[in-house]
Amino acid sequence: SQQGEEDPQALSIQEGENATMNCSYKTSINNLQWYRQNSGRGLVHLILIRSNEREKHSGRLRVTLDTSKKSSSLLITASRAADTASYFCALSGGGYNKLIFGAGTRLAVHP
Amino acid sequence: EAGVTQSPTHLIKTRGQQATLRCSPISGHTSVYWYQQALGLGLQFLLWYDEGEERNRGNFPPRFSGRQFPNYSSELNVNALELEDSALYLCASSLSFRTVGEQYFGPGTRLTVT
Numbered sequence: 001s002q003q004g005e006e007d008p009q010a011l012s013i014q015e016g017e018n019a020t021m022n023c024s025y026k027t028s029i030n031n032l033q034w035y036r037q038n039s040g041r042g043l044v045h046l047i048l049i050r051s052n053e054r055e056k057h058s059g060r061l062r063v064t065l066d067t068s069k070k071s072s073s074l075l076i077t078a079s080r081a082a083d084t085a086s087y088f089c090a091l092s093g094g095g096y097n098k099l100i101f102g103a104g105t106r107l108a109v110h111p
Numbered sequence: 112e113a114g115v116t117q118s119p120t121h122l123i124k125t126r127g128q129q130a131t132l133r134c135s136p137i138s139g140h141t142s143v144y145w146y147q148q149a150l151g152l153g154l155q156f157l158l159w160y161d162e163g164e165e166r167n168r169g170n171f172p173p174r175f176s177g178r179q180f181p182n183y184s185s186e187l188n189v190n191a192l193e194l195e196d197s198a199l200y201l202c203a204s205s206l207s208f209r210t211v212g213e214q215y216f217g218p219g220t221r222l223t224v225t
Binding site: 090097103 | 144148156161169213214215217
């Protein structure tokens with residue numbers, strides 16, 4: 001299955017701490033994307049990393065991709081209560097534009 | 112610039128009925144995608160339309176269908192509703208399928224089948 005598998009399923013931290021979420025997959029990809037979802041509503045795109053890239057930054061977000069290990073990680077630094085959400089990795093590949101989502105990591109940031 | 116819009120926000124139907132969900136993509140986007148997020152099943156790809164044509168569909172029965180209009184807006188139709196169809200249906204849009212990139216999601220339609 002191409003589906004991403006995320007780890008951990010849930011993460012609870014204090015404000016100011018860093019949060020790391022991991023995504024592993026099994027097949028080749030064109031790119032890997034990370035999305036955030038608040039309270040079961042629409043998804044917000046965070047970062048896209050292409051298969052020939054190893055690391056990307058966006059504000060407090062840092063994404064790494066290791067295609068040899070078929071894994072990616074999302075790091076949120078200096079977390080805030082507003083970062084509380086579910087985070088999903090999504091795989092794109094095979095010539096079709098559909099995204100294959102992982103099960104997600106539920107992040108809770110406590111003030 | 113307006114984002115992806117979906118209507119209605121909530122929809123309650125009875126088993127056996129039909130549901131129609133609507134989506135308007137971001138201006139300039141020609142690709143529209145539909146996803147189902149059911150409790151315990153995660154986000155599942157349903158359908159992908161681009162330039163009026165169905166480009167790909169996920170592993171869903173034929174009673175899930177849709178179309179894309181000349182203005183690139185889209186409809187998702189679910190016939191003969193079953194209880195298991197209760198879910199959040201998310202629509203996303205992106206630039207032409209010739210550029211694989213970010214998908215921008217709408218707020219979703221929550222369908223409840225009783």
